[in-house]
Amino acid sequence: MxxxxxxxxxxxxxxxxxxxxxxxxxxxxxxxxxxxxxxxQARELTPEQVRAAIQTxxxxxxxxxxxxxxxxxxxxQVLVIGIPSMRLLRVIGVFAxxxxxxxxxxxxxxxxxxxxxxxxxxxxWGDTHHPALSETNGEYDGQFLFINDKGNARMAVIDLRDFAxxxxxxxxxxxxxxxxVVSPNTDYVLESTQYAIPFPPRPMPVTQENYNQYFRGLAxxxxxxxxxxxxxPARSFQIxxxxxxxxxxxxxxxxxxGWVFINSFNTxxxxxxxxxxxxxxxxxxxxxxxxxxxxxxxxxxxxxxAQGKGTVVNGMRVLTLKEAVDNGVLYFAPQPKSxxxxxxxxxxxxxxxxxxxxxxxTVYSFEKIQQAIRDQAxxxxxxxxxxxxxxxxxxxxxxxxxxxxxxxMFDDKGNAYTSLFLDSAVAKWTLGPPYKxxxxxxxxxxxxxxxxxIGHLTAVEGDTVKPGGKYLVAMNKWSVDQYxxxxxxxxQNFQLIDISGDEMKLLYNMPIGVGEPHLAQIIPISKVKxxxxxxxxxxxxxxxPDPRAVQPGKQRIVREGNxxxxxxxxxxxxxxxxxxxxxRGDTVVFHITNIEKTKDAIHGFALAGYNIxxxxxxxxxxxxxxxxxxxxxxxxxCTEFCSALHLEMMGYLEVAP
Ligand SMILES: [Cu+2]
Numbered sequence: 220m221x222x223x224x225x226x227x228x229x230x231x232x233x234x235x236x237x238x239x240x241x242x243x244x245x246x247x248x249x250x251x252x253x254x255x256x257x258x259x260q261a262r263e264l265t266p267e268q269v270r271a272a273i274q275t276x277x278x279x280x281x282x283x284x285x286x287x288x289x290x291x292x293x294x295x296q297v298l299v300i301g302i303p304s305m306r307l308l309r310v311i312g313v314f315a316x317x318x319x320x321x322x323x324x325x326x327x328x329x330x331x332x333x334x335x336x337x338x339x340x341x342x343x344w345g346d347t348h349h350p351a352l353s354e355t356n357g358e359y360d361g362q363f364l365f366i367n368d369k370g371n372a373r374m375a376v377i378d379l380r381d382f383a384x385x386x387x388x389x390x391x392x393x394x395x396x397x398x399x400v401v402s403p404n405t406d407y408v409l410e411s412t413q414y415a416i417p418f419p420p421r422p423m424p425v426t427q428e429n430y431n432q433y434f435r436g437l438a439x440x441x442x443x444x445x446x447x448x449x450x451x452p453a454r455s456f457q458i459x460x461x462x463x464x465x466x467x468x469x470x471x472x473x474x475x476x477g478w479v480f481i482n483s484f485n486t487x488x489x490x491x492x493x494x495x496x497x498x499x500x501x502x503x504x505x506x507x508x509x510x511x512x513x514x515x516x517x518x519x520x521x522x523x524x525a526q527g528k529g530t531v532v533n534g535m536r537v538l539t540l541k542e543a544v545d546n547g548v549l550y551f552a553p554q555p556k557s558x559x560x561x562x563x564x565x566x567x568x569x570x571x572x573x574x575x576x577x578x579x580x581t582v583y584s585f586e587k588i589q590q591a592i593r594d595q596a597x598x599x600x601x602x603x604x605x606x607x608x609x610x611x612x613x614x615x616x617x618x619x620x621x622x623x624x625x626x627x628m629f630d631d632k633g634n635a636y637t638s639l640f641l642d643s644a645v646a647k648w649t650l651g652p653p654y655k656x657x658x659x660x661x662x663x664x665x666x667x668x669x670x671x672x673i674g675h676l677t678a679v680e681g682d683t684v685k686p687g688g689k690y691l692v693a694m695n696k697w698s699v700d701q702y703x704x705x706x707x708x709x710x711q712n713f714q715l716i717d718i719s720g721d722e723m724k725l726l727y728n729m730p731i732g733v734g735e736p737h738l739a740q741i742i743p744i745s746k747v748k749x750x751x752x753x754x755x756x757x758x759x760x761x762x763x764p765d766p767r768a769v770q771p772g773k774q775r776i777v778r779e780g781n782x783x784x785x786x787x788x789x790x791x792x793x794x795x796x797x798x799x800x801x802x803r804g805d806t807v808v809f810h811i812t813n814i815e816k817t818k819d820a821i822h823g824f825a826l827a828g829y830n831i832x833x834x835x836x837x838x839x840x841x842x843x844x845x846x847x848x849x850x851x852x853x854x855x856x857c858t859e860f861c862s863a864l865h866l867e868m869m870g871y872l873e874v875a876p
Contacts, residue, residue: 271726275715277304285679287692287741288350288364292711292734295345297366297377302679302690302741305715305729313375313384314345314368321823321834322384326842327760335371335389346370348737349399349467353445357403357472357684361746363448365408367399369737374399374410374441378448380750381836383759388450390439391533392420392457398468401443403476403684407517408441408450411465411481418459419532430490431602434462435540438481440517448762452534456524458548459540461603462488463511464504467560467626472684473567475585480570481513482554482561486601505576509553511601512561512572514588514608520548544604550592551601552608555581560626560637564650565684569615573624573637580624580637582651582661584615616661620646625674626738628681630688630718634664636681638673638693645669645676645693645716647723667723669714671697677739678718687743691716691723694736702730711735751818753838768840769812782806789813789822789835791862794855797870803850807872812840823858826872832858850876 259269277283283301286308291298295315299308316323316332323332323343336342345368353363364377372390377383390396390410397413417423418435442454463483471478489503497503520538523529523546529538543549555574562571570583590596591612598609623641630636633654637646644666651660675694679687698712710730717724753759756768769786774795777784783801787794787809794811801807813822813835824833829845857868 267724271717271724274717275303275305275727277301277306282744283308284744285690285741286744286747287677287739288352289677289694289713289731289736289739290347290350290366291731292348292736293344293346293370294734295347295368296734297347297350297364298731298733298736299382300713300729300739301744302692303715303726305713305727309382310733311377311382311384313347313366313377314371314373314387315343318832319834320383321832321841324830324832324843326844327758328384331384331387331760333387333389335373335387342371344370345373347734348397350738350740351399351401351408352740352742353405353443354401354403354683355405359680359683359740359742359746360405361742361748362445363405363443365399365401365443367396367410369395369397369413372396372410372412374408374450376443376448376450378762379747380762381753381759382749385760386449388441388452390437391535392418392537393437393439394420396439397466398481400468400470400479402470402479402517403472405443405445407470408443409468409470409479409517410439410441411468412437412439413464413466415462415464425490427488427490430462430488436460436462436465436483437537438465438468438479438513438515438517439535440521455535456521456529457532457535457537458515458517458520458543459537460513460543460549461486461540461601461605465513466558469561469563469570469682471563471567471585472565475563475567475570477516477518478585479515479517480561480563481515482510482558482572483513484510484557484559486510505557507556509555509610510558510574511551511605511607512554512558512570512583514550514552515543516548519546523548540603540605544606547592549605550588550608551605552583552588552613553598553610555579560624562627562629562682564635564654565629565686566653567684569650571627571635571637573626575623575625575640577624578622579617579619580627580635580648581614582616582618583613587613587615616651618648618661618663620648620663621666626676628676628678628691629686630678630681631686632688634718636676636678636691636718636723638676639666640672640674640696642666643669643671643673643695645673645691645723647718665722667716667725669693669695669716669725670701670712670728671695671699675738677741679741679743682740687741689717689719690741691718692739692741694739696735698730701728705732752816753836755814755816755838756812756840757838758840765812765840767810767842769810769814771814782808785809787811789824789857789868790815791820791822792857792864792868794824794857794868794870798873799870800873800875801847802875803847805847805874807845807847809843810840811835811843813837820861821859822861822868824855825858826855827853829853831855834859847872847874850874 285302312322485504758765
């Protein structure tokens, strides 16, 4: 018998619990049935495991309480996962074509994907890192989701009415970025550049002299127009920063509203050179004991830009480093050591920083920062003239929690949760006044081992002004021994943790086999008001009726010179028209409306040989345009199993020679 096999007395305790649960829900059952006891014993489950199973089980037809939006990493996607079941509910194509959704095949979605490569060609991947839900007064409002592409310095806007990507903007002055965070009312979405390049971008030898003199970082404030549901590049701006690698950012809130905090690393300005016998970047960038927390008065920066300050570089207005320093927009505070997380507490009063090579989290007081700025309590200036606030003047506490602290989330009881990469653990610790006072303040409460090497973590609304508590998800980089071997590309490991009680408890493992998720956010499902169908004839890009939407009875084929327009409808179980004849060299434009009003009555439109594949949800209208270069007879068909006669939902395109 294995040591962890459930004892009979433990089963008895659990039986009582189950029986009580049964009574409360009217399910009956005065005792745990014999066969259930046998099942638990046969599977060698511990009481903790049975409890976790009951806590996370969502029966067929019942819904999860929360949605987690997580980056899909190199897949360029967003994954939508139900909590507590940890079931994958949706994949949203963002920076890469996604065939199931027909994303990147229609004219509408090709426009969204754009041409952002160095040679103005489309890029067909992205490294999604930081999802950021739109906020109203510092709380998630369930309307929009933003996510960055670290790999190519892009930012995307997803509309949560239909969970589809509506816009991608390319940072014109950077090739990498980190973070996507929103201001408390979503007027700005911020990205930091990760790896500095020459500013303005131009070719030059990567030497130390050039790096120090010409390379720069940037904080990019994308202006979001909520009414239009789009970022407005013309009203966006950047702040020029020293060539330290700006990393995670967080907007202030409540008392610190109007400010933003960005951590940085490689203040050493290491540039590698391993082939010339120089130390690699990892060594060079880890020499200093302190890097710099960037403290930015972005309201003042926006005012200066509105007054016409700054210069325009590649169409983007940029407040220069000198203007930022001269006008009191930018300050530094020392932060230990190669930091990653940088998280503002729920009341906006503290900023928590995890230094990857420091066993402490360092907590800055916003009030002390403001006082130090008023007192000009500077310990000096960096080589670019930025004033550095005295460390002791701005720090509220340092709490020793373990090795490799990265990222911090908060609950509704004054606790903070920090991922520990090197320890492979989540540390729960307490904030200071007014959250906790006396001996209860600034105290490590518990360390829960996770499997393994956790990067970010996320808790229910854990970065808002009203954290929800209840659940936390550890986003682990290594799974090692947690899953069956499916080859050398191991899945990432999400672990659901119960944080509702005094002690954190591990509930569930979820493998992620589609990319390396970086960060996630969790929102109560009741806050997301998504559509079940589109009003018939809706253009998904504008979310408005499309003037070219096709009504029943108005299907037609119209030739305009060498362009053939096919106005088509899809409904169970046929396309109208279903026989189309064009000539070689014609441009063919399909305007297709799914005229179904029934939810889940989805059709697809796939045309052989021409790389055409659409998803037509009920009511959706989409356009696909291509040149018929090759003569032949090409079947098209519905790719969604929509009815008993789904296989018959097809037609022929004849391309005459
Ligand atoms: Cu169909």
